[in-house]
Amino acid sequence: MRGVRPKRMGTAVAVPLVAWMLAVGTVRGDDLTVVAVTIRDHRFGPSEIHVPAGRPARLDITNQDPTAEEFDSPALKVEKVIAGGKSGSVRIRPLERGRYPFVGEYHEDTAKGEVVAD
Amino acid sequence: MLATALIVFREMLEAGLVVGVVLAATRGVRRRGAWAALGVAAGVAGAGVVAALADRLAALAQGTGQELFNAAVLTLAVVMLAWHNTWMAKHGREIADRASRLGAAVAAGERPLIVVSVICGVALLREGAEVVLFLYGIAVSGRTGTNTMVVGGAIGLLGGALVSTLLYLGLTAVPVRKLFAVTSTLITLLAAGLAAQAVAFVQQSGYLEVWTSTAWDSSRWLPEDGLPGRVLHALVGYTDRPSGAQIVVYLAVLLVIAGLTRVVRSRVLGAAGRAAA
Numbered sequence: 001m002r003g004v005r006p007k008r009m010g011t012a013v014a015v016p017l018v019a020w021m022l023a024v025g026t027v028r029g030d031d032l033t034v035v036a037v038t039i040r041d042h043r044f045g046p047s048e049i050h051v052p053a054g055r056p057a058r059l060d061i062t063n064q065d066p067t068a069e070e071f072d073s074p075a076l077k078v079e080k081v082i083a084g085g086k087s088g089s090v091r092i093r094p095l096e097r098g099r100y101p102f103v104g105e106y107h108e109d110t111a112k113g114e115v116v117a118d
Numbered sequence: 119m120l121a122t123a124l125i126v127f128r129e130m131l132e133a134g135l136v137v138g139v140v141l142a143a144t145r146g147v148r149r150r151g152a153w154a155a156l157g158v159a160a161g162v163a164g165a166g167v168v169a170a171l172a173d174r175l176a177a178l179a180q181g182t183g184q185e186l187f188n189a190a191v192l193t194l195a196v197v198m199l200a201w202h203n204t205w206m207a208k209h210g211r212e213i214a215d216r217a218s219r220l221g222a223a224v225a226a227g228e229r230p231l232i233v234v235s236v237i238c239g240v241a242l243l244r245e246g247a248e249v250v251l252f253l254y255g256i257a258v259s260g261r262t263g264t265n266t267m268v269v270g271g272a273i274g275l276l277g278g279a280l281v282s283t284l285l286y287l288g289l290t291a292v293p294v295r296k297l298f299a300v301t302s303t304l305i306t307l308l309a310a311g312l313a314a315q316a317v318a319f320v321q322q323s324g325y326l327e328v329w330t331s332t333a334w335d336s337s338r339w340l341p342e343d344g345l346p347g348r349v350l351h352a353l354v355g356y357t358d359r360p361s362g363a364q365i366v367v368y369l370a371v372l373l374v375i376a377g378l379t380r381v382v383r384s385r386v387l388g389a390a391g392r393a394a395a
């Protein structure tokens with residue numbers, strides 16, 4: 001049994017996980033609120049982003065700076081690196097009404113904003 | 119420069135704590151330092167690769183490549199830590215016996231030590247990639263000089279190494295006989311915390327939209343982005359606004375690893391009892 005258990009454990013975890021991801025993957029992305037956001041000169045525009053409360057949403061973030069930025073928000077439970085000159089999407093889970101601050105972790109003094117669920 | 123150092127330190131803190139715990143947990147095992155160093159080196163090299171491929175990685179799986187990669191790396195770490203803990207439950211007693219009798223390191227079979235390398239490597243891979251991207255950004259923007267980047271980065275890295283060393287020294291002050299119980303508990307908590315982080319990334323990618331709402335909010339008393347919050351986050355998986363799914367997975371991993379460790383330990387004790395009789 002020595003050395004066998006971890007392999008079995010890995011398979012036992014990986015197989016159902018992948019199968020389920022494929023299953024879920026096909027039903028993702030239904031009636032989302034999509035908000036376009038840009039990063040420029042290490043600032044978010046808009047810096048106040050409105051999304052409907054209780055519904056999932058998506059932020060499509062385009063980084064117009066040449067350098068990478070990390071969209072970081074413990075309140076939204078999101079950490080995402082967006083490479084320089086690239087774009088990336090951040091999914092917002094259904095939120096209760098309120099304000100959810102976020103920052104660009106690499107330039108926290110200027111790159112900051114809030115998602116407002118209303 | 120201070121800002122650079124601080125950001126690098128913050129990213130390295132988590133990796134430093136993991137390496138410190140693993141080194142303390144394998145105390146008395148011969149050549150574990152070399153295996154750990156190998157893992158750290160591989161992790162740093164891997165971080166460079168991940169950073170270089172960051173935007174291609176992000177584009178995978180309908181733009182959720184980065185999240186799924188992070189979740190996979192964290193899951194690998196959880197499995198490795200679980201394996202490590204059961205292995206130590208099996209051999210820890212023997213190692214502690216000999217180490218306290220002879221005051222010497224024990225060769226306890228080389229194979230499982232690859233686990234030490236993988237854990238260290240994985241710890242550096244994810245956070246390391248973020249450091250590389252950040253420092254590369256500074257280098258490209260050219261606003262702050264290269265010196266700032268090098269010195270700030272070095273200070274940050276040294277800070278991470280310092281934390282690792284302090285934790286290691288603190289743990290090795292524990293008597294050898296109790297050390298394994300302490301490190302076994304620490305590794306179990308560490309693994310549960312990493313599993314909860316993996317869940318956060320899976321939920322961020324939109325693949326697990328159950329129990330996504332915040333179970334509690336302790337960010338006012340112990341913010342996750344303050345220093346104490348960060349240390350607790352790295353060591354025991356503290357999260358100031360956990361989702362329900364994170365809590366469920368945290369507890370499940372805790373129970374599974376503690377259960378496995380206990381089963382292995384009681385078998386070893388049973389075998390020892392029969393041998394003595």
